[in-house]
Amino acid sequence: MPSDISIVLHDSKIVEFSYMNPISHPIYLILNSSEHITFQPREIFLNGSNITDVTITGVAATSETFLEITECTLIGSENPCPFNKSDAYVRVVIVHSKIVYGLVIITGWIYFFAWSISFWPQIMLNFQRKSVQGLNFDYLVLNVIGYFCYMIYNLLMYSNDSIQSLYENAHPRSLIPVLLNDVLFAVHGLFASTLMGLQCFCYERGKQRVSYICISLSTILVLFSFASFAFSFFEVFSWLQFIKNLSYVKMVVTLSKYVPQVILNWRNKSTVGWSIINVLLDFTGGFMDIMQMIFQAINTDDWSGFYGNPVKFGLGLVTIVFDAIFIVQHYGLYRHPESEEKERIKILENNNHELKDRI
16 A cells, blocks of 8 residues: 655655565566655565665655656566556655644644534524524525535545545545545534524524525535436446535535625624624634645645645635625624623514514
């Protein structure tokens, strides 16, 4: 199996080559790589369980290069190479600085925790107020759909061997793009979003309801997901395409879910009921997401992540823009909302008037 190493520019690391299965003849290997690294020796012999060290030195920053085997021969035998040489390689990342590499890791964990925690201030606010007025229901519905699709995508990509094989065939020598923390984040996001949705059935909600626009969009997204599943089940296209389609659903949700909340705040001329702590944490997550991409690009002289993975960059940017709008609404445009107690009295009075009108 391939291994991965990271080297600071002009530093060196040692990679061990060995073949542990029984062999009757020594194995002769010729190694090759790009100009981003130098290595010694270029030719190695493996005999039985012996281990040969190869010293790799980084000479130019890059996000990904490989030390690979270009020739494999059994000395004194006409038998072919005893292993698939295309699968025997070392993925190498050359970075300018260990400090910046550390910042890449730190910013990644910050945005993971910030986005994970960001659900709970809104849940606690709803619980404290015993009301969900001010929280747009379209946002909740779209969030549940988005995180459900995102959870299925991450679970299958992380744990399903056949889907991983399809991905590796489509993207040779690429890392599986889902880690355990991605799975945990998606599961937690679905749980928290569902819990928020259930609060709408338990707490005061006034006249708020799911809009017809949201119902239409949600129906399209759900039908698209079910159609993708059916096409994969009947082998019209692969299961890899199915989970890719689920990721597209999550992208559409993220691009659209904030709009109804912005409009609701504008109509109410207030952000009461919409947790600003949630917004600040969400902003932190989006900002750190993009900062991680910037640090990675600076450290490897590779900016392809911004145009090679536009979804990651685009979603982070969308999050920042909308959260900035919420911050302006909360601290600027509507900075003097009614107190929670007055708001609650107003809600009760409105409900009493509605009840009298119906009678």
